Amino acid sequence: MKIIPQSSWIWARPERALAFGFGSGLSIKAPGTVGTLYAWAIYLVLQALLDGHVIAWVIGLGAVAGIWICGKVGEELGVPDHGGIVWDEFIAFWLILFMVMPTDIWGQLGAFLLFRFFDAVKPGPIKSIDRYFKTWQPSVERLDQPKKIPSWVVRGFGVMIDDIAAAVATLFMIAIASRLG
Numbered sequence: 588m589k590i591i592p593q594s595s596w597i598w599a600r601p602e603r604a605l606a607f608g609f610g611s612g613l614s615i616k617a618p619g620t621v622g623t624l625y626a627w628a629i630y631l632v633l634q635a636l637l638d639g640h641v642i643a644w645v646i647g648l649g650a651v652a653g654i655w656i657c658g659k660v661g662e663e664l665g666v667p668d669h670g671g672i673v674w675d676e677f678i679a680f681w682l683i684l685f686m687v688m689p690t691d692i693w694g695q696l697g698a699f700l701l702f703r704f705f706d707a708v709k710p711g712p713i714k715s716i717d718r719y720f721k722t723w724q725p726s727v728e729r730l731d732q733p734k735k736i737p738s739w740v741v742r743g744f745g746v747m748i749d750d751i752a753a754a755v756a757t758l759f760m761i762a763i764a765s766r767l768g
Contacts, residue, residue, distance in 0.1 A: 589665035605652075605674050606660035612671035620703055622673025626680040627699060633681075634688065646685060650678045650747060658743020667742040668721055676706065679750035683757050701760055705753035713752045720745020 590596065594613060597603040607613060609629075614621035633642055653674050661667040683698050690698075709717050723745065725738040 590663060592664065592669075592671055602656045603660055603663075606656050606672045608673035608677055612673040614671075618671050618673055619676050619706060622676040623680050623699065623703060623706075625673075626677040627684070627695070629677070630681050630684045634684075639685075642681075642685060646678060646681050649674075649681070650751070653678050653747045654740060654743035656743070657746035658739035658741075661742055661746060662739045668746050672746060675747045675750040678747065679706070679754035682751070682754045686758055687761060698757060698761060701757040702753060705756045706750055709749065709753070710756075713749055713756065716752050717745075717749040720748070 597607040608622040608625050611622040611625040612618045656674050657672050660672060661669055680702055683702055687698050723741060
């Protein structure tokens with residue numbers, strides 16, 4: 588059964604609110620871009636309120652929790668990588684900002700544009716990662732074999748990993764640009 592997410596549905600459970608980026612994933616147009624904009628704003632607030640070590644822990648724990656958040660909410664929706672699930676954009680963009688800050692608004696905007704490019708276009712290995720997890724099918728379990736990893740874990744990891752790959756590509760391009768500039 589596929590669920591069409593509504594605001595009341597996402598706010599009914601904390602993991603749904605996180606998965607849908609505090610409502611940003613409900614955007615009719617470009618939910619990934621809107622989610623990344625929310626992530627940017629929230630990161631600036633986090634940076635003003637928290638120490639860098641705490642932010643690193645938030646990102647790390649958010650990435651691990653993201654496997655559960657994205658996997659379980661995708662399972663509830665009946666669509667493993669639903670377009671409204673933007674927690675993966677949050678974590679990936681927070682990682683980028685954590686690595687490039689302090690930088691001015693232009694550096695942040697450049698990071699945003701690069702990340703959105705890599706996340707939307709998915710060149711090379713990013714597309715391969717995305718395709719692998721979107722087409723992944725659980726194997727049939729036999730009673731004489733040990734229990735396999737639950738499919739929501741694999742799917743949740745798949746939702747998160749292509750955005751992490753886009754973040755790595757973004758950081759790589761920023762590093763090259765800084766060396767050449």
